[in-house]
Every structure is written in C-alpha cells, then in structure tokens.
Amino acid sequence: FTLLLFLTSYGKDNEKDFIKLIRKHDVPQIARNLPTSAEPKDFWNSVLDGNPILTNFVRDINKGKGAEKKAMRKVNQMKLFDYKLEVDILQELRGFCDTLAMDMGLPSGIFEMNIVFDPTPNAFAVVTEKGFAICLNSGLIEKLEFDYSRIMSVAAHEFVHGAFFHHLRTEYEVAKKERKDKVLGGIAAGLTAISAGVDGYTAGVTGQKYDPAVYGERIEQIAKDMKESSIKFRYKYNREEELEADLIALRFMQFLGEERKYQESLQIISSSRDYFWYDDATSDHPSTAYRLEFLDFALKNPQYGNEVKIKEDRIKKPRSNDKLADPLYE
Known part of the structure; x- marks a missing residue:
C-alpha cells in the first residue's frame, strides 16, 4: 500500500513537469491542426515560423550584447563537421539520405544528412560550415526493427536539435549564468565595501566572519565550473532540449498518422543499453523511461499546448548600414 502511494505521488509530480514542458515547448497550434491534405513541408514551415521559443531566442541572440557575443564566439570555435573529411561517412548512401530528407519535407540549404559507419543504432547532430548535419x-x-518510418522519426528528433539552435542555446544559457554570477559577485563586493567599517560584520545567520578572500576563491571556482560545463555540453544537449526534440518528433509522426513510431524507436535504441532506461543523478540526459512517460502523457492529453508568448520587439531598429548577425551561419 505504501509503495502504491509512493508511485501515485511520483506520477503526479511528473504530470506537473510534463504540463510545463508541453506549455513551453509544444509546436504551434497551427501545426497541430493542419488539414489531412497538408504535406510534411507544411508541418515544418509552421513549426519553424510560428514557434515562440525559437522566435524569442533569435531575437535575444541578435541583440549582440555580452552574453550573446560570448555564446556566438563559443559556437564559432567549435570543431566543424565536414563529411568530405570523415572516412566513416558512407558516401554510397547519400542518395538514401537525400530521399529521406525529401520525404520528410525538411527545408533544404541549412543542413545535410549522412550515414555514419557505426553498428550502434543511434543518431546525432553536429555543427557544420553550412549550418548543421544529421x-x-x-x-x-x-537493424530490421527500424522500418522507414522509425528511421524518419529519429531523423526528425535530430533535425530539431539543429534547426532549433540547441548547440547555441546551450552556450547562451551558460553565458547568461556567468553574467548573472558576475553581477551578483559585484553586488556582494559592493555590500562588503559599504560594511567594511562596521565591526563584527557577519554573513548570513551562521555568525561566521565574512572573509572576502574565501568569497573570491568561490567566484573563481564558479567561473571554472562554468568553463568546464561549456565543454561538457558541447554536442551534448541538456535535459529540456532532449525533451523538446522528443515532443516535436512525436508531433511530426502524429501528423503523418504514425504517432507511436518515435516511442518505438526510443525503445529499440535503448534495448541493448540498460543504463538508458534509468535516471542518473550525474547526467543531464533524461532516462528513456521518463521520455516515454512524457510522450505518452502528451498523446493522452491533447488539451495542453504551447502557451509561450512572442516577446515584443524592443530592439532598437538598425541604421541603414547596420547588419544583424545570422545566429548560426555568421
């Protein structure tokens, strides 16, 4: 009975998280309400043109301020993937890739698709000079279990990583946190200077004497941690980005009338690696069990949708000789 109470409570907690994720990352309503006569390209056009998270991010990154510049610099320093230099690329299967991309209705010109020689059933997205590669x-x-539709569902997941600038968004979040830590450090330093003449000044309720040297070391450690994090997340998307890509891949397959194909793909990919199924406190990657539960919830609860509003454009209009940087292809 106690176990049942625990599982019920755990499920309810997950439901709250799932609703928040759907309200933040789901495709626009127009993409969910496309007529049966619509083509796959119509789905992607509506998703890319009307997604508030993507629109807001592009506006933010185009401000070109400190955190934005730092994120762009980090991405520009990434090692670019070039299929011409990769010996593991199976060139004879490029025709298959072209057909797959065409059948999926993916917009051309911003990405490429390749088959990499690796017996592990999986896929990934990388940055290229053109934009990104699936x-x-x-x-x-x-693998026999992977029919054409399941392969398509996995490719859709990876397309979202690239087209939604997940590599740049990760670096931007790191840069914003560094900026916030710096501001908070400046405020704390200012408070220290103001209170320097007050005897017995203590920090918090611990009663311990405030030591600026110790605080300085802590700031240095924070900076070091953030630097290590930026390296750790290079090509390794965080938990929320993975779930966003999952949700949009689900919606794409739902549009095609094969709503269970993506979940089936996740199960097959994870079948030979048990550690994929369980939550790991040291990893930012969601477990397969959690991802499947989230997608099942999204299917069973169509009443929830994206509720994010597009920000008002408060960016100063550029002069005639100004240029807004393209956030991906600069």
Whole structure:
C-alpha cells in the first residue's frame, strides 16, 4: 500500500513537469491542426515560423550584447563537421539520405544528412560550415526493427536539435549564468565595501566572519565550473532540449498518422543499453523511461499546448548600414 502511494505521488509530480514542458515547448497550434491534405513541408514551415521559443531566442541572440557575443564566439570555435573529411561517412548512401530528407519535407540549404559507419543504432547532430548535419548510424538502418518510418522519426528528433539552435542555446544559457554570477559577485563586493567599517560584520545567520578572500576563491571556482560545463555540453544537449526534440518528433509522426513510431524507436535504441532506461543523478540526459512517460502523457492529453508568448520587439531598429548577425551561419 505504501509503495502504491509512493508511485501515485511520483506520477503526479511528473504530470506537473510534463504540463510545463508541453506549455513551453509544444509546436504551434497551427501545426497541430493542419488539414489531412497538408504535406510534411507544411508541418515544418509552421513549426519553424510560428514557434515562440525559437522566435524569442533569435531575437535575444541578435541583440549582440555580452552574453550573446560570448555564446556566438563559443559556437564559432567549435570543431566543424565536414563529411568530405570523415572516412566513416558512407558516401554510397547519400542518395538514401537525400530521399529521406525529401520525404520528410525538411527545408533544404541549412543542413545535410549522412550515414555514419557505426553498428550502434543511434543518431546525432553536429555543427557544420553550412549550418548543421544529421548523422544516422549505419546500425540504425541495418537493424530490421527500424522500418522507414522509425528511421524518419529519429531523423526528425535530430533535425530539431539543429534547426532549433540547441548547440547555441546551450552556450547562451551558460553565458547568461556567468553574467548573472558576475553581477551578483559585484553586488556582494559592493555590500562588503559599504560594511567594511562596521565591526563584527557577519554573513548570513551562521555568525561566521565574512572573509572576502574565501568569497573570491568561490567566484573563481564558479567561473571554472562554468568553463568546464561549456565543454561538457558541447554536442551534448541538456535535459529540456532532449525533451523538446522528443515532443516535436512525436508531433511530426502524429501528423503523418504514425504517432507511436518515435516511442518505438526510443525503445529499440535503448534495448541493448540498460543504463538508458534509468535516471542518473550525474547526467543531464533524461532516462528513456521518463521520455516515454512524457510522450505518452502528451498523446493522452491533447488539451495542453504551447502557451509561450512572442516577446515584443524592443530592439532598437538598425541604421541603414547596420547588419544583424545570422545566429548560426555568421
């Protein structure tokens, strides 16, 4: 009975998280209400043109201020993927990739798709000079369980990572946190200076003497941690970005009338690696069990949708000789 109470409570907590994720990251309502006569390209056009998270992010990054510049610089310093230099690329399967992208209705010109020689059934997205690349492992297309629709669902997930600038958004969040820590450090330093002449000044309720040297070391450690985090997340998307890509891939397959294909793909990919199924406190990657529960909730609760509003444009209009940087291809 106690176990049942615990599981019920756990499920309710997850439901709250799921509702927040859907309200923040779901596709625009127009994409969910496309007529049956619509084509796959119509789905992606409506998703890319009307997604408030994506629109707001592009506006923010184009401000070109401190955190925005730092994030762009980090992305520009990434090692770019070039299929011409990669010996593991199966060139003879580029025709398959072109057909897959065309059948999915993916917009051309901003990405490329490749088959990489790797027996593991998986896929990944990387930054390229053109924009980004979807790389499907050969194990994905060789595994009998992966029919064409399941391969398509995995490619859709990776397309979202690239088209939604997840690599840049990760760096931007790191840069904003660094900026926030710096501001808070400045405020604390100012308070220290103001109270320097007051005897017995203590920090918090601990009664311990405030030591600026110790605080300075803490700030240095924070900066070091953030630097390490930026390296850690390079090409490794965070929990929320993975779930956003999951949700949009689900909506795409739902649009195609094959709403369970993406969940089936997740199960097959995780079948040979048990550690994918369970939550790991040291990882930012959601477990397969959590991802499947989230997607199942999204299917069973169509009443929830994206509620994020597009920010008002308060950016100063550029002069005739100003240029707004393209956030991905600068």
